[in-house]
Amino acid sequence: MARKAAIVGVADTLLRDGVLAEDGTVLQIQARAAKAALEEAGLSFDDVDALFAAGAWGIPGPGLFMTTTLAEYLGLRLSYMDGTQIGGSSFESHLSHAVAAIAEGRCEVALILYGSRQRSDASRTLGGRGGAMLNSQFDAPFGLPTPVGAYAMAAMRHMHVNGTTAEQLAEIAVATRKWAALNPAATMRDPLSIAEVLASPMIADPLHLRDCCLVTDGGGAIVVTSLERARDLKKPPVVVAGAAEATSHWAISSMPDLAWLQHAADSGKRAMAMAGVGPGDIDVVEIYDSFTITVLMSLEALGFCGRGEGGAFVQGQRTAPGGDFPLNTNGGGLSYCHPGMYGLFLITEATRQLRGECGSRQVKDAEVALAHGTGGVLSTVASCILTRT
Amino acid sequence: MTYEKPLPVIDGESQPFWQAAREHRLAIMRCRDCGKHFFYPRELCPFCHRAAVEWANASGRGKIYTFTIARRPAGPAFKADAPYVVALVELEEGPRLMTNIVTKEVDRIRIGQAVKAVFDDVTTEVTLVKFAPA
Numbered sequence: 001m002a003r004k005a006a007i008v009g010v011a012d013t014l015l016r017d018g019v020l021a022e023d024g025t026v027l028q029i030q031a032r033a034a035k036a037a038l039e040e041a042g043l044s045f046d047d048v049d050a051l052f053a054a055g056a057w058g059i060p061g062p063g064l065f066m067t068t069t070l071a072e073y074l075g076l077r078l079s080y081m082d083g084t085q086i087g088g089s090s091f092e093s094h095l096s097h098a099v100a101a102i103a104e105g106r107c108e109v110a111l112i113l114y115g116s117r118q119r120s121d122a123s124r125t126l127g128g129r130g131g132a133m134l135n136s137q138f139d140a141p142f143g144l145p146t147p148v149g150a151y152a153m154a155a156m157r158h159m160h161v162n163g164t165t166a167e168q169l170a171e172i173a174v175a176t177r178k179w180a181a182l183n184p185a186a187t188m189r190d191p192l193s194i195a196e197v198l199a200s201p202m203i204a205d206p207l208h209l210r211d212c213c214l215v216t217d218g219g220g221a222i223v224v225t226s227l228e229r230a231r232d233l234k235k236p237p238v239v240v241a242g243a244a245e246a247t248s249h250w251a252i253s254s255m256p257d258l259a260w261l262q263h264a265a266d267s268g269k270r271a272m273a274m275a276g277v278g279p280g281d282i283d284v285v286e287i288y289d290s291f292t293i294t295v296l297m298s299l300e301a302l303g304f305c306g307r308g309e310g311g312a313f314v315q316g317q318r319t320a321p322g323g324d325f326p327l328n329t330n331g332g333g334l335s336y337c338h339p340g341m342y343g344l345f346l347i348t349e350a351t352r353q354l355r356g357e358c359g360s361r362q363v364k365d366a367e368v369a370l371a372h373g374t375g376g377v378l379s380t381v382a383s384c385i386l387t388r389t
Numbered sequence: 390m391t392y393e394k395p396l397p398v399i400d401g402e403s404q405p406f407w408q409a410a411r412e413h414r415l416a417i418m419r420c421r422d423c424g425k426h427f428f429y430p431r432e433l434c435p436f437c438h439r440a441a442v443e444w445a446n447a448s449g450r451g452k453i454y455t456f457t458i459a460r461r462p463a464g465p466a467f468k469a470d471a472p473y474v475v476a477l478v479e480l481e482e483g484p485r486l487m488t489n490i491v492t493k494e495v496d497r498i499r500i501g502q503a504v505k506a507v508f509d510d511v512t513t514e515v516t517l518v519k520f521a522p523a
Binding site: 132133134135137138139140141142143144145146149152153154156157160201202203204205206207251252253258 | 459462487
């Protein structure tokens with residue numbers, strides 16, 4: 001690879017009880033996050049020549065031309081733009097594409113943006129969901145609650161094939177809540193027990209309410225540039241050492257094996273090979289937790305445990321603070337925030353962990369991190385390996 | 390009473406499937422080159438990418454590959470049905486499809502259970518292919 005790329009600025013929009021602490025439109029949210037991330041790096045909007053964005057706002061309308069709308073609003077002059085929309089994994093994909101563009105010299109400073117008013121607008125609707133057309137005409141008439149029903153179908157199959165239990169899934173929700181208790185920005189910080197997860201209302205069998213991510217507002221920004229330029233900036237650079245992505249299906253009815261994430265196995269393997277690391281080398285792991293089952297299946301596919309062994313792997317609060325496998329250290333989508341597309345926060349948290357900025361939730365001597373996003377209904381994945389220089 | 394649930398936007402490619410459903414047949418596609426069946430209908434075979442695709446009648450027999458019980462409905466139109474079973478049924482010809490399992494006893498549904506197609510004429514234009522325990 002010609003030039004290495006590094007993350008030099010990150011920002012998360014501040015929430016209060018899952019709602020924007022400072023009210024604003026989706027454009028205002030993203031402008032504030034961009035400003036904060038650039039200031040952290042010691043860069044200005046005039047330095048930005050590449051923009052990456054995904055979201056569920058302004059559709060139909062200006063959101064259809066998301067990067068163009070943001071460039072106009074922010075007054076950016078771009079030589080590179082990428083509006084790849086693969087759901088919650090979009091931002092890992094954007095980072096991957098930014099690395100390639102920087103390596104090739106097509107851009108110098110890339111800005112990755114996200115903003116959502118999902119909670120304030122009291123809507124879980126992702127916007128622009130039309131009639132049951134094209135391939136959705138064969139699925140939509142049957143009333144699968146989306147996305148939870150699709151993940152529930154995977155969980156049901158995983159239980160059938162591997163004997164995974166509801167208690168094992170609950171372990172993940174409980175451990176993630178313990179991390180959230182250490183993050184002042186997290187939405188849900190009260191202690192949670194396995195019994196409480198199992199006693200929470202069943203939403204779509206076998207997933208209970210506390211197996212499901214939150215519904216919040218949120219936004220954030222990531223600034224990426226070449227490693228050589230990064231060395232002169234304010235924050236210690238976090239190198240993007242490996243990145244890859246893969247797709248499996250769009251609709252859950254077309255997923256080849258509902259108990260196994262082959263695309264995550266492929267993406268994880270490629271990202272790790274690019275970085276020259278294996279699962280055992282990774283100190284801190286941020287895995288998209290739309291639902292507890294997403295995490296359990298991702299752990300298997302990424303090679304942290306054997307196929308079908310995810311349930312046993314997470315037992316005994318192994319992924320909680322003090323356990324031997326630090327996972328979703330900001331409290332994740334289950335307890336920190338989930339504005340609809342959570343993937344950007346996997347990267348902001350991994351970056352802060354590698355910089356050693358995480359206070360009481362800091363993973364000691366964290367040198368290698370994984371941010372692994374999942375989008376749609378287990379549809380798409382993208383994996384990024386981040387390292388200290 | 391008007392039917393409030395999502396209805397298919399039938400197009401030129403899907404029309405034969407929906408026409409068959411109105412006639413209480415389950416139509417899937419088959420590739421004459423590689424011999425595999427697939428669902429939903431496509432211009433090219435998704436396995437070998439050749440264009441020698443044709444319609445075929447499925448037997449309507451299959452097994453439940455996986456399912457969920459929607460305790461909370463997918464919107465107001467499904468509220469009266471909850472809890473209801475949404476399943477992926479694997480047809481004996483191979484393909485899987487999204488469907489409902491028609492049953493009053495949602496808690497007795499199991500993966501691997503044998504099911505057979507039943508046809509629900511939800512409007513004068515649209516018949517949905519659902520399944521019931523065989």
